[in-house]
Amino acid sequence: MHAAGNVANMVQEIAAAAEEQAAYVEEVTVSIEDVSSISKESASGTEESSAAIEEQSASMDQLVKAAQELARLSTELQAEVSKFKVGEADSNISKVENR
Secondary structure, three states: HHHHHHHHHHHHHHHHHHHHHHHHHHHHHHHHEEEEEEEEHHHHHHHHHHHHHHEEEEEHHHHHHHHHHHHHHHHHHHHHHOOOOOHHHHHHHHHHHOO
């Protein structure tokens, strides 16, 4: 019976080791799931950042176009204003007022 007792002890040790390994496997599985979840969140964040960057880029393009149009209008306005002779107009107004 002594041999049978040894076999029974070995079976119990093997069973305990198998349970311990199963617990480790469960911990590893949970850790892998956590890493997977974090990776998905990170990918989602990256996609959101990319979309925001594209939106900002489009806004910047609109600002550049608006600034160019403003510069063009400013040049046109300056050309139109330069047609007036303010100094002579003031002296002509004085002459009209003195009459």
